[in-house]
Amino acid sequence: MATVALIGVKGNLGYKIFPELVASDYVKKVHVLSRKKRHSGGGKVVDFQVDYQDPASLEKALKGVDAIINTMGTEGDFQAAKKSLVDAAAKAGVKIYFPRYGLDRVDLADFSEWGIDPQVDTWAVRHKIWDGKKADDAYAISKGLKVIPV
């Protein structure tokens, strides 16, 4: 069994992932990380209000977590938030990371890692957005996380 952290519970993908985590017998606990104060449900669900500029709040929320599913939105400086999350995950001993990428001020799934396969080299994919994804993956891997881009 695993403890899973979900970021972006109210987002267009996260809201569909959340109930499946709750329903899964394999998932022992669900840590819901949010900038806002939430009550996502009792039982195996634990809410954590986090501040991406406060590493301690992230490390506390990720304590005991095996896997992070990042469906983060694009509020504020989400690029910095992603890096803070990875840093905290490494410190907290998280093993598995499903990354989320996005453009500044865009929340389109197909522009994110949750979508296209940037490994297929075409003119369309030769753009700084997808270069950034590869760099972000490499950073998380360098921190010792098992990165699983889907």
Added chain:
Amino acid sequence: MGLHLEHPVGGFQKPHGFYAEEETWYMPGTGDVPVAYTAKKDIALSVIELIKMAMKDPESVPPHVRIGGSNLTPKQIVDIFNKAAKGKTHIKLKLLNEEESKDLFSRLVFEPPKGEEHSFDQQFMNEVATRVFTMSGGGGNLDFSKHNHNELVNPGESKWKWKTMEDYAEETDGMPIELEYMR
């Protein structure tokens, strides 16, 4: 996972050339290159399976995972929707060359979701949207038909049944209408 099968932020919206009010799907290329669409619930179930696998043996999970719940061509997809519509609507597939694709996207105006106050860099957004549009039309970045990991996470559909394009077409009565935040 390709594009989201369902809205919100699904694969049938203007940045993918789908204009519901015109009952027209604009698509670059021949319309014969498969495009992966995956239901959000199926994405969730796939992720849970991947966690199970990685917890047991991290090396059992490939470095990039491709999941495609549905891997059909635009021509096939249009036929499925029109069959489900039972005559109420009829989606036309209009194939575009490179110039026509660029022209379509130069007219696309991005607006933030309701309640959000930020603005988009239109030129940047149009450039990226054109690239994604091109990928879906034949670039290969959304063609997961020959190489995917569906069997890895859900061998023989032994864990769940993938939601199909036919399922979605029935659900939407043959016309997938996206929640609009682009005009």
